[in-house]
Amino acid sequence: MLTEGKKYKILVIEDNTGDFVLVEEFLLEQFEEINLLHAKNYKEAFKILSDKNTQFDVVLLDLSLPDKTGGSLINAIVTICVDTPVIVLTGYDDFAFGVKSLSLGISDYLLKEELTPLTLYKSIVYSSERKKIVAELATSEKRARSFAKQLNNVLEEERSRIAREIHDELGQQFSGLKMSLSSLKKLNVSESAREEIIDNMINEVNISIQSLRQIANELRPVIIDKLGLFAAIEWLVSGFEKKTGMMCEIYINVQQISLDKTQEINIFRICQEAITNIARHAEATKVNIEIDEIGNQLIIKITDNGKGINTDGIKNSLSMGLLNMNERANFIGAKLNIISVTNIGTTIELSVDINEKKNTNSRRSFSN
Numbered sequence: 374m375l376t377e378g379k380k381y382k383i384l385v386i387e388d389n390t391g392d393f394v395l396v397e398e399f400l401l402e403q404f405e406e407i408n409l410l411h412a413k414n415y416k417e418a419f420k421i422l423s424d425k426n427t428q429f430d431v432v433l434l435d436l437s438l439p440d441k442t443g444g445s446l447i448n449a450i451v452t453i454c455v456d457t458p459v460i461v462l463t464g465y466d467d468f469a470f471g472v473k474s475l476s477l478g479i480s481d482y483l484l485k486e487e488l489t490p491l492t493l494y495k496s497i498v499y500s501s502e503r504k505k506i507v508a509e510l511a512t513s514e515k516r517a518r519s520f521a522k523q524l525n526n527v528l529e530e531e532r533s534r535i536a537r538e539i540h541d542e543l544g545q546q547f548s549g550l551k552m553s554l555s556s557l558k559k560l561n562v563s564e565s566a567r568e569e570i571i572d573n574m575i576n577e578v579n580i581s582i583q584s585l586r587q588i589a590n591e592l593r594p595v596i597i598d599k600l601g602l603f604a605a606i607e608w609l610v611s612g613f614e615k616k617t618g619m620m621c622e623i624y625i626n627v628q629q630i631s632l633d634k635t636q637e638i639n640i641f642r643i644c645q646e647a648i649t650n651i652a653r654h655a656e657a658t659k660v661n662i663e664i665d666e667i668g669n670q671l672i673i674k675i676t677d678n679g680k681g682i683n684t685d686g687i688k689n690s691l692s693m694g695l696l697n698m699n700e701r702a703n704f705i706g707a708k709l710n711i712i713s714v715t716n717i718g719t720t721i722e723l724s725v726d727i728n729e730k731k732n733t734n735s736r737r738s739f740s741n
């Protein structure tokens with residue numbers, strides 16, 4: 374039985390005692406365990422449903438109560454019920470009204486004369502499952518919308534940062550070059566001074582090339598396309614080591630596996646965020662990165678020996694780093710697990726399903 378092990382909590386709103394007893398009998402016949410409450414009019418129902426500590430799995434509603442009836446009764450009950458499905462049990466055989474009442478937010482419309490234990494049971498189970506699925510869908514839709522908004526903010530921030538870098542660095546370098554060119558143009562510049570100006574200009578151009586490369590690399594690390602994901606992660610880690618002076622160990626035990634470009638860039642960005650977070654927050658002295666191929670999974674573990682993630686820090690943080698990591702993992706169908714212990718450290722574990730192996734003879738092992 375579908376309802377095995379589940380105790381349904383049901384409110385029956387029904388003024389006719391005979392009808393209530395019948396419904397109760399039907400329910401007891403079908404459900405293993407049931408917690409049944411009875412309200413005889415709208416006022417009683419309102420009181421029971423207003424208690425936010427009592428959550429019902431389903432509400433069965435008779436449409437002709439002494440203190441409220443029909444559409445206005447449906448509207449009032451559906452408004453208080455929010456996530457609880459409401460099934461109308463009625464004596465009116467009014468098909469048009471039945472259809473209309475569905476649009477008012479009820480889950481089902483059942484005629485008392487046609488009611489059997491099984492139809493009632495099915496309607497309750499379907500309505501309650503359907504409501505759960507709809508609620509889950511609404512939550513995930515809300516999450517997707519907020520993620521899209523955050524992503525947009527992150528993109529805008531990234532754009533303004535890059536614009537600033539171009540303006541401040543390249544702008545300045547080109548202004549320097551322009552000044553050097555103006556000096557060269559002067560007729561009274563001696564040969565040796567001219568040579569010095571040209572040497573300076575070559576230097577300035579070299580610096581500009583470096584800046585350009587750096588900006589382009591931040592936009593899209595070329596190394597991923599040229600040497601692959603694992604080399605890019607090694608490059609990321611060695612840059613981090615140089616910048617922070619933190620001791621990093623990286624083990625890559627992977628045969629040549631096939632990942633598509635979307636997987637590669639998202640895995641890279643997740644590692645980049647994890648490593649940036651270590652530099653910004655962890656107060657660690659050591660970082661360990663382990664990349665393994667286990668069965669048909671690629672497992673990446675990034676561990677630091679820092680102070681651990683403070684749950685308040687996550688709640689108060691305005692940044693979306695951890696959320697983005699999660700969303701990126703979801704996007705490529707991977708799993709992200711964050712294990713953090715106060716003053717012991719944090720491990721970010723990413724598991725990616727690898728479906729096909731690359732058809733290649735050169736089985737290179739990237740172990741070091």
Ligand SMILES: Nc1ncnc2c1ncn2[C@@H]1O[C@H](COP(=O)(O)OP(=O)(O)O)[C@@H](O)[C@H]1O
Nearest residue numbers: 650651654655681682686690692693694695719
């Ligand atoms: N490796 C880590 N060690 C300690 N704290 C961390 C670590 N990674 C993240 N945190 C905490 O989690 C918070 C949220 O991280 P994140 O979403 O990336 O935002 P941000 O880095 O912009 O603050 C951080 O502010 C920090 O308090």
Ligand SMILES: [Mg+2]
Nearest residue numbers: 650692694695
């Ligand atoms: Mg961060």
